[in-house]
Amino acid sequence: MSKRVKELLSQPERKFNATELGALAAYFRTVMFDTLHDRGTGHWGGAASSAELMTALYFNRLAIKAADPKWEDRDRLILSKGHASMNLYTMLAHRGFFPVEELSTFRKLDSRLQGHPCMNKLPGVDMSTGALGHGLSVGLGMAMAAKLANKSWWTYVVSGEGCLNEGQSWEAIMSAAKFKPEHFVLMIDYNKVQLDGTVDEIMPLGPLADKLTSFGWHVAPKAYDGHNTEEILDSFAWMDSDDVWPKAVIYDTIKGKGVSFTEGKNTWHGAVIDDDSYAKGIEELQSDLKKKEAAL
Numbered sequence: 001m002s003k004r005v006k007e008l009l010s011q012p013e014r015k016f017n018a019t020e021l022g023a024l025a026a027y028f029r030t031v032m033f034d035t036l037h038d039r040g041t042g043h044w045g046g047a048a049s050s051a052e053l054m055t056a057l058y059f060n061r062l063a064i065k066a067a068d069p070k071w072e073d074r075d076r077l078i079l080s081k082g083h084a085s086m087n088l089y090t091m092l093a094h095r096g097f098f099p100v101e102e103l104s105t106f107r108k109l110d111s112r113l114q115g116h117p118c119m120n121k122l123p124g125v126d127m128s129t130g131a132l133g134h135g136l137s138v139g140l141g142m143a144m145a146a147k148l149a150n151k152s153w154w155t156y157v158v159s160g161e162g163c164l165n166e167g168q169s170w171e172a173i174m175s176a177a178k179f180k181p182e183h184f185v186l187m188i189d190y191n192k193v194q195l196d197g198t199v200d201e202i203m204p205l206g207p208l209a210d211k212l213t214s215f216g217w218h219v220a221p222k223a224y225d226g227h228n229t230e231e232i233l234d235s236f237a238w239m240d241s242d243d244v245w246p247k248a249v250i251y252d253t254i255k256g257k258g259v260s261f262t263e264g265k266n267t268w269h270g271a272v273i274d275d276d277s278y279a280k281g282i283e284e285l286q287s288d289l290k291k292k293e294a295a296l
């Protein structure tokens with residue numbers, strides 16, 4: 001870890017600006033790539049596509065307390081695409097919820113960091129996910145619970161396209177439009193590639209924004225570039241700009257972002273990162289990190 005990144009991470013609870021978030025996301029990509037290579041297992045493609053979005057949530061947006069993971073008033077974050085667990089674990093570790101060294105136990109027997117996140121084992125995980133499509137229903141329940149309890153926590157659900165292929169998601173979309181719980185946001189990591197093909201090959205979702213609007217959701221006026229931290233912060237400002245609920249934001253992203261030969265490839269959804277691919281890939285990720293650090 002460079003001195004600059006170390007400095008940034010010495011105050012993980014502060015609100016970072018767009019340039020800092022860009023550098024952190026680039027650093028976290030190197031951590032994810034390293035760990036997945038070392039462990040010979042896990043899901044790189046969807047972890048890489050959501051690196052900037054998750055970094056901006058954890059290092060700019062979420063009201064959470066690492067020292068009090070079950071703080072009642074905390075914002076809730078559900079990573080509905082639970083296979084991208086390495087991303088969530090990287091955020092939680094660097095945000096102080098558990099030691100960074102524990103990342104090296106990923107998917108080992110008895111580790112708290114299993115392939116899919118477990119809320120009963122790991123502090124900071126609000127919902128166990130992995131079976132695609134559950135996250136939005138559970139998030140709706142959490143958002144409605146806030147209303148019942150007269151609380152004002154936010155509930156964010158980060159979803160891939162696989163979740164939106166599940167009928168349960170559309171039941172939740174209908175119910176959310178009926179109950180309109182405040183501070184409930186669906187964030188779609190729209191990388192357009194799934195496990196064994198493109199979204200269009202498997203089950204086209206478009207026109208996604210129009211569909212969500214016609215189901216009664218308040219959809220962001222544009223799809224934001226999910227790799228541009230300025231744009232992600234703009235999307236946060238949009239969320240705060242009025243009091244109409246539920247809200248949905250689409251982020252245009254690239255699966256496997258950051259390593260040229262993994263970008264846009266479904267074959268890198270959950271492939272083992274072999275030594276050759278690691279050597280080439282880490283060089284690209286390090287060079288991006290250097291550029292982002294230079295901008296700090």
Ligand SMILES: Cc1ncc(C[n+]2csc(CCOP(=O)(O)OP(=O)(O)O)c2C)c(N)n1
Binds near residue numbers: 083084133189
């Ligand atoms: C209910 C269910 N069906 C199938 C799977 C297997 N599966 C895991 S990831 C995945 C594809 C997910 O695609 P997407 O949501 O686009 O993920 P991303 O590209 O963001 O990683 C599938 C089919 C699953 N986990 N749950």
